[in-house]
Amino acid sequence: MLAVVPPPVTVRVPSKVNLHLSVGDVRDDGFHELTTIFQALSLTDEVTVAAAEEPGVEVFGEGAKSVPTDEGNLAWRAVRALAEHVDRAEDIDKVGVVLRKGIPVAGGMAGGSADAAATLVGLSSLWKLDLARDELAQIAATLGSDVPFALYGGTALGTGRGEELVPVLSRHTFHWVLAFDQRGLSTPRVYGELDRLRADGDPPRVGSHAPVVEALASGDPKQLALLLGNDLQAAAVSLRPGLRRTLRAGVNAGALAGTVSGSGPTCAFLCESADAALEVAAELAGAGVCRTVRVAHGPVPGARVVGGDDAPRHPTPPQVHA
Numbered sequence: 075m076l077a078v079v080p081p082p083v084t085v086r087v088p089s090k091v092n093l094h095l096s097v098g099d100v101r102d103d104g105f106h107e108l109t110t111i112f113q114a115l116s117l118t119d120e121v122t123v124a125a126a127e128e129p130g131v132e133v134f135g136e137g138a139k140s141v142p143t144d145e146g147n148l149a150w151r152a153v154r155a156l157a158e159h160v161d162r163a164e165d166i167d168k169v170g171v172v173l174r175k176g177i178p179v180a181g182g183m184a185g186g187s188a189d190a191a192a193t194l195v196g197l198s199s200l201w202k203l204d205l206a207r208d209e210l211a212q213i214a215a216t217l218g219s220d221v222p223f224a225l226y227g228g229t230a231l232g233t234g235r236g237e238e239l240v241p242v243l244s245r246h247t248f249h250w251v252l253a254f255d256q257r258g259l260s261t262p263r264v265y266g267e268l269d270r271l272r273a274d275g276d277p278p279r280v281g282s283h284a285p286v287v288e289a290l291a292s293g294d295p296k297q298l299a300l301l302l303g304n305d306l307q308a309a310a311v312s313l314r315p316g317l318r319r320t321l322r323a324g325v326n327a328g329a330l331a332g333t334v335s336g337s338g339p340t341c342a343f344l345c346e347s348a349d350a351a352l353e354v355a356a357e358l359a360g361a362g363v364c365r366t367v368r369v370a371h372g373p374v375p376g377a378r379v380v381g382g383d384d385a386p387r388h389p390t391p392p393q394v395h396a
């Protein structure tokens with residue numbers, strides 16, 4: 075009898091920007107207590123999970139050369155974690171994962187976390203596991219602090235180490251320009267630099283997240299722009315001083331405000347409209363302060379199946395290269 079091979083499953087998964095990131099004390103487990111507001115953006119990765127004779131991960135696209143393809147890849151860790159969760163560890167020898175990256179690697183936009191979340195969704199579909207998203211989120215949290223958010227997407231308040239999520243009402247669509255830097259920044263290094271800055275002095279801290287929640291409900295980008303804040307920004311700028319110039323250039327190009335995304339070095343600029351974002355992107359691309367510029371909008375949904383390999387592809391967001 076012929077074995078029935080299930081068709082490959084492709085999952086599209088968003089990046090994120092932290093609209094507000096308040097870093098508290100270091101906990102006993104080495105993680106920092108966070109209060110953050112995530113927004114999922116239309117800059118995405120696509121992850122295909124398939125039954126394969128050769129198991130493993132292949133990576134294409136943005137920054138592919140710097141992504142590990144061994145056990146260090148978060149997508150592969152997701153395969154292992156899900157397989158162990160459903161008692162099918164022996165079956166991972168028949169799983170292949172292909173990553174098509176649009177999210178910059180080590181860019182502060184949670185690309186690796188996105189791939190892990192997409193792999194959980196893709197493999198549970200391939201294996202017809204019918205697991206609730208909340209169950210996947212529990213596995214996701216073991217893989218990284220940002221992984222649960224990539225499953226849900228939208229706009230959410232994250233607490234704990236970032237993995238405890240509550241949705242936040244966000245009216246309308248916000249338009250962003252993203253400036254990718256030449257090289258990535260390591261997340262643990264940026265948290266370490268913040269600890270060092272705080273030991274030496276008192277870098278400014280963002281206030282309460284409550285006004286950000288109100289601005290999101292109002293849907294007014296001008297109101298939100300005044301409130302963007304990130305405690306990790308000082309640390310990212312300390313490690314990569316050129317980011318100061320990038321942040322200035324985005325605002326000079328007409329953005330309402332700019333922020334370092336998470337641990338950086340990607341800078342995210344909030345714009346008044348989709349047209350304004352295209353204008354800011356074009357001007358920023360010409361300013362010579364970053365490697366590449368992209369436009370994106372948010373909020374968008376979390377990791378979701380878009381079909382098999384031959385399913386029609388959605389257009390990627392317009393891209394402007396520096």
Ligand SMILES: C[C@@](CO)(OP(=O)(O)O)[C@H](O)COP(=O)(O)OP(=O)(O)OC[C@H]1O[C@@H](n2ccc(N)nc2=O)[C@H](O)[C@@H]1O
Binds near residue numbers: 181183219335
């Ligand atoms: C900074 C943020 C903001 O959303 O995102 P990125 O900029 O990396 O995308 C996150 O806190 C990153 O989350 P994620 O990248 O999943 O981090 P994890 O793998 O869980 O942890 C990597 C390392 O970051 C530090 N870490 C992470 C989260 C946290 N609440 N406190 C920490 O101190 C720890 O040094 C940890 O060993």
Ligand SMILES: Nc1ncnc2c1ncn2[C@@H]1O[C@H](COP(=O)(O)OP(=O)(O)O)[C@@H](O)[C@H]1O
Binds near residue numbers: 178185258336
């Ligand atoms: N699937 C993946 N995509 C990108 N990076 C990955 C992946 N799996 C593991 N990594 C490693 O994780 C590091 C952080 O990657 P990423 O999630 O893109 O950045 P950030 O934590 O800044 O949002 C990378 O430098 C890379 O070595």
